[in-house]
Amino acid sequence: xxxxxxxxxxxxxxxxxxxxxxxxxxxxxxxxxxxxxxxxxxxxxxxxxxxxxxxxxxxxxxxxxxxxxxxxxxxxxxxxxxxxxxxxxxxxxxxxxxxxxxxxxxxxxxxxxxxxxxxxxxxxxxxxxxxxxxxxxxxxxxxxxxxxxxxxxxxxxxxxxxxxxxxxxxxxxxxxxxxxxxxxxxxxxxxxxxxxxxxxxxxxxxxxxxxxxxxxxxxxxxxxxxxxxxxxxxxxxxxxxxxxxxxxxxxxxxxxxxxxxxxxxxxxxxxxxxxxxxxxxxxxxxxxxxxxxxxxxxxxxxxxxxxxxxxxxxxxxxxxxxxxxxxxxxxxxxxxxxxxxxxxxxxxxxxxxxxxxxxxxxxxxxxxxxxxxxxxxxxxxxxxxxxxxxxxxxxxxxxxxxxxxxxxxxxxxxxxxxxxxxxxxxxxxxxxxxxxxxxxxxxxxxxxxxxxxxxxxxxxxxxxxxxxxxxxxxxxxxxxxxxxxxxxxxxxxxxxxxxxxxxxxxxxxxxxxxxxxxxxxxxxxxxxxxxxxxxxxxxxxxxxxxxxxxxxxxxxxxxx
Numbered sequence: 001x002x003x004x005x006x007x008x009x010x011x012x013x014x015x016x017x018x019x020x021x022x023x024x025x026x027x028x029x030x031x032x033x034x035x036x037x038x039x040x041x042x043x044x045x046x047x048x049x050x051x052x053x054x055x056x057x058x059x060x061x062x063x064x065x066x067x068x069x070x071x072x073x074x075x076x077x078x079x080x081x082x083x084x085x086x087x088x089x090x091x092x093x094x095x096x097x098x099x100x101x102x103x104x105x106x107x108x109x110x111x112x113x114x115x116x117x118x119x120x121x122x123x124x125x126x127x128x129x130x131x132x133x134x135x136x137x138x139x140x141x142x143x144x145x146x147x148x149x150x151x152x153x154x155x156x157x158x159x160x161x162x163x164x165x166x167x168x169x170x171x172x173x174x175x176x177x178x179x180x181x182x183x184x185x186x187x188x189x190x191x192x193x194x195x196x197x198x199x200x201x202x203x204x205x206x207x208x209x210x211x212x213x214x215x216x217x218x219x220x221x222x223x224x225x226x227x228x229x230x231x232x233x234x235x236x237x238x239x240x241x242x243x244x245x246x247x248x249x250x251x252x253x254x255x256x257x258x259x260x261x262x263x264x265x266x267x268x269x270x271x272x273x274x275x276x277x278x279x280x281x282x283x284x285x286x287x288x289x290x291x292x293x294x295x296x297x298x299x300x301x302x303x304x305x306x307x308x309x310x311x312x313x314x315x316x317x318x319x320x321x322x323x324x325x326x327x328x329x330x331x332x333x334x335x336x337x338x339x340x341x342x343x344x345x346x347x348x349x350x351x352x353x354x355x356x357x358x359x360x361x362x363x364x365x366x367x368x369x370x371x372x373x374x375x376x377x378x379x380x381x382x383x384x385x386x387x388x389x390x391x392x393x394x395x396x397x398x399x400x401x402x403x404x405x406x407x408x409x410x411x412x413x414x415x416x417x418x419x420x421x422x423x424x425x426x427x428x429x430x431x432x433x434x435x436x437x438x439x440x441x442x443x444x445x446x447x448x449x450x451x452x453x454x455x456x457x458x459x460x461x462x463x464x465x466x467x468x469x470x471x472x473x474x475x476x477x478x479x480x481x482x483x484x485x486x487x488x489x490x491x492x493x494x495x496x497x498x499x500x501x502x503x504x505x506x507x508x509x510x511x512x513x514x515x516x517x518x519x520x521x522x523x524x525x526x527x528x529x530x531x532x533x534x535x536x537x538x539x540x541x542x543x544x545x546x547x548x549x550x551x552x553x554x555x556x557x558x559x560x
Contacts, residue, residue: 003030007153010145018043018141032059033160035152038131043141044099048133053160057126061166066174067121071181074115075274079177080164081107081119084130087159094155095147100135102147104155107131107542111214111281112273112490117532117543128164131542179237180282184274186235187285194245197347197394198268198286199231201243205280206260206267207418216280221260221418228422229411241283244420249388251396252405252427255415261398262351264415268396269349269488272547287394290347291340291549294354295329296485300559308383308445309334309359312376320448325559329356330377335556337380341391342449342517343552348387350380351398361404382442384408390444406431453505453519453555455512466499468492474499479560486553493544498554500535500543505555516555524548 006028013020021040028035032055039050067073088104095102107118118131137147162168187199200206202224207217225231225244232242246268255261271286307319310331317323327335333356340348352360361381385408387393399405406412412427413420468474470492472484476499483489483498501523509519526534532543546554 001026001028003028003035003153006035007149010149010152013143014145016143018136018138018143020143021049021136021145030157032056033164035156041100041136044097044101044135044138046100048100048103048105048135050131051134052129052131053156053164054127054129055160055164057122057128060126060128060164062121062126062128062174063166064123064126066178067123067126068178069181069185071185071274072178073121073123075113075177075181076174077116077119077121078109078113078276079169079174080121080128081116081130082109083163083169084119084132084159087163088132091151091155091159095137095151097135097137097139097144097147098141099138101137101144102151103133103135104151105133107493107544109276110491111275111279112270113276114273114491114494115545116493117535118493120531130164176277180277181274183235183238183241184283184285187233187283188288190233191285191287194231195248196231196245197248197251197290197396198246198271199233199243199283200225200246200264200267200271201241201283204243204267204282204284206263206284208266216278220280224419226413226420226422228424229413229420243283246396247411248394249410250384250394250405250408251411251413252409253396253398253413253415254400254423254427257400260415260418261400262353263418264420265349265351265396265398270490272488273490287347288547289343289345289549290349291343291345292349292351292487293333293336293340294351294485294487295356295359296332296336297327297329299327299332299335299482299485299557300325301327301331301335302556302558303451304335304338304556305447305449306331306334306338308338308447309378309380310376311378314376330359332356333359333380334377338447339552339556340549341393341447343549345549346392347394347396349396352400352402353398361402378442381405381408383445386442386444403427403431403434404436407436449515449517451516452512452514453510453516456506456510456560464503466496466503468495468499471495476502479558481554481558483554483557486550489546489550491544493542494546494550497535497543497546498550501546501551502554502558504535516552520548520551520555523551 009023024037025040034054036052041049066076085106088106092104093102107116120129137144200223204223205216205220207220209215209217229244231245232240234240253261267281267284268286269292271284272288272290275281301322301324303321305320306322310319358377361379384395406427412424414423466476471489473482474495505519505523509522
């Protein structure tokens with residue numbers, strides 16, 4: 001149908017009951033773009049209606065070079081979504097009415113550049129599609145369609161023209177987006193070639209503005225690599241870039257309180273994502289499988305082999321197939337560690353402040369008072385070298401109170417007033433005066449990952465309702481899944497995607513025969529092949545792609 005058809009429908013239903021808006025569902029040709037009305041809200045107080053605009057490639061006019069690679073494509077999509085959102089914001093609320101009448105909204109990305117269902121560029125023809133929400137106007141529950149005509153025929157064309165056409169953007173800025181994407185791809189490639197787990201460029205701004213803002217702190221100290229750890233990369237577009245390269249192995253970050261230890265670790269844990277230009281962390285790049293580990297009292301653990309760290313419990317619980325609905329600090333961190341191995345992590349990021357002390361270390365005096373035979377915990381310090389040498393997993397650990405890890409560390413970095421200093425040699429000399437007494441004869445442990453999820457006995461005809469709670473978790477019908485301690489989840493839309501993933505895996509993959517790992521790999525292959533279409537049609541309008549590591553983390557916290 002044409003735009004005139006939509007206008008006629010809206011004129012016809014004016015002043016009718018709100019359900020008359022259902023007549024507008026469909027696709028309408030506005031010349032350079034197609035407007036799709038995918039879902040119409042039930043009343044003006046309900047969640048806004050779901051619409052999408054698809055701009056024809058010939059009208060959008062973006063050069064194929066700007067989306068020639070996966071990272072360039074995501075970067076351009078992210079920029080167009082932000083631009084469209086700014087335009088919508090200018091017109092939000094101009095149409096009056098009851099409830100959510102006149103509201104205009106679209107996904108609001110944070111500092112990270114994520115693949116989102118709200119925007120897509122078709123690589124075959126250059127067309128651009130954006131999904132957004134509109135509160136269809138009403139007075140009471142009576143249609144005021146002339147207000148919607150203003151939105152769809154006056155405001156929306158301006159928003160599309162000023163954000164989704166190449167001519168609305170400065171060519172040099174579009175080129176800079178593509179070049180930044182290329183440079184970050186190059187750095188990630190160099191991490192593997194040079195045996196690094198992370199790179200932090202000189203000039204990076206790591207501190208954030210506040211505990212509730214991820215914007216860069218104003219007048220913050222800019223990062224500068226110590227000479228001993230300095231790496232200079234020659235990027236395809238930016239040219240030479242100096243920074244600190246963290247080598248594979250065991251890295252210890254120490255220093256006094258408030259000197260920047262945790263700030264550096266926070267930047268590294270989010271370095272698995274790309275960040276927008278101006279964030280200050282554009283060139284903080286971490287191995288994209290890195291996982292932040294911590295204690296998580298009270299979480300459920302279902303069938304995880306934690307015998308690598310926990311054995312001989314007085315309750316006689318089987319730690320090779322450990323179950324609990326209320327994990328302690330040590331058992332939760334043991335489970336988190338083993339589950340991260342299963343998820344394919346090649347680097348652990350750990351902060352002493354959020355770890356279970358008895359999981360991380362047992363000092364000499366404690367070992368004398370409580371013998372090893374009476375202690376069921378094998379502390380992380382006794383496995384950290386093994387994790388690297390036998391499992392290929394590096395560790396970056398922030399420590400502020402215990403010096404025992406000096407013996408294990410390959411690199412020791414001291415943070416002083418937000419500047420890093422390589423003190424490896426000095427730390428090793430001092431450590432030699434305090435011999436570490438531990439069990440160096442532990443047999444190498446290989447966890448058993450042969451966990452088979454039970455077949456989920458739900459009726460596919462039942463309506464499944466999902467709801468997210470920010471990044472704290474989600475619910476499926478009346479079942480809650482808590483994710484608040486999965487610190488590398490950065491966006492509510494990732495959580496919404498995880499909720500859909502749980503439903504999909506129960507319906508399609510949990511057959512009582514496949515292992516958890518096999519199920520996750522099948523899911524990831526489907527998402528790789530189909531993109532967000534794997535999550536289901538037009539309803540998949542506010543999702544952001546989580547990593548495989550967060551998919552595992554979510555599944556491991558489902559209590560059923």
